[in-house]
Amino acid sequence: MxxxxxxxxxxxxxxxxxxxxxxxxxxxxxxxxxxxxxxxxxxxxxxxxxxxxxxxxxxxxxxxxxxxxxxxxxxxxxxxxxxxxxxxxxxxxxxxxxxxxxxxxxxxxxxxxxxxxxRLSTIRNADQILVLDRGRIVEKGNHDQLMELKGKYFQMYQLQLGNKVKAG
CATH class of the missing domain: 3.40.50.300 (P-loop containing nucleotide triphosphate hydrolases)
Incomplete structure (x- = not known):
């Protein structure tokens, strides 16, 4: 390891x-x-x-x-x-x-x-992304799947891009 x-x-x-x-x-x-x-x-x-x-x-x-x-x-x-x-x-x-x-x-x-x-650009190509919030897994999937959910990952990604987009 x-x-x-x-x-x-x-x-x-x-x-x-x-x-x-x-x-x-x-x-x-x-x-x-x-x-x-x-x-x-x-x-x-x-x-x-x-x-x-x-x-x-x-x-x-x-x-x-x-x-x-x-x-x-x-x-x-x-x-x-x-x-x-x-x-x-x-x-x-x-x-x-x-x-x-x-x-x-x-x-x-x-x-x-x-x-x-x-830094989400680091994990963008990962096979599986686990999104943690206060120590709990709240979303999981690859980048495209998580972007479609428009949840926490989507919000974080937009923030890091400098966009002010509300989650769906």
Whole structure:
């Protein structure tokens, strides 16, 4: 099982060691493939030492998007059967938002994925969306089905688009 959190934790070391966590089964080649697969190569290539760039505790020298891409690559390198994305896109910078969305598609492929999100664009393509209100499931379905209901999901979606539309 792999998990990617809203605010990923990076350790003192390098970008590569943060992906592999120094696990003996995670080769350098596997690290580089994971980073490339999630699009991190385009964001991290500017760094002086590339994947060997030093990372200080919590990764404060990297942008939020760069830290998130490293955590996505970490999850991909370990190839979990089940993946949990907990608000994984909520604190990213706009510069890397499109890359992060594509990285999520790569990460989700071939595995059961649970996505916890307030940003509805993150879950728009999910097979099954559960809408919670005060801890209870109030709606479920895919995006199109929930939009047709014109209920809570519809209201939230319209709000996030900036539309003022009343539910039916």
């Amino acid at each position: 792999g998990i990617v959190l809203q605010d990923p934790f990076l350790f003192t070391g390098t970008i590569a060691s943060n992906v592999s966590l120094d696990h003996p089964d995670i080769t350098r080649d596997r690290v580089e493939k994971a980073l490339a697969s999630v699009g991190a190569d385009t964001v991290l290539k500017n760094l002086e030492k590339g994947y060997d760039e030093p990372v200080i505790e919590k990764g404060s020298t990297l942008s939020s998007g760069q830290r998130q891409l490293v955590s996505f690559a970490r999850a991909l390198a370990f190839d979990p059967a089940i993946l949990i994305l907990d608000e994984a896109t909520s604190s990213i910078d706009t510069e890397t938002e499109a890359i992060i969305q594509e990285a999520m598609d790569v990460l989700k492929e071939g595995r059961t994925t649970f996505i916890i999100a307030h």
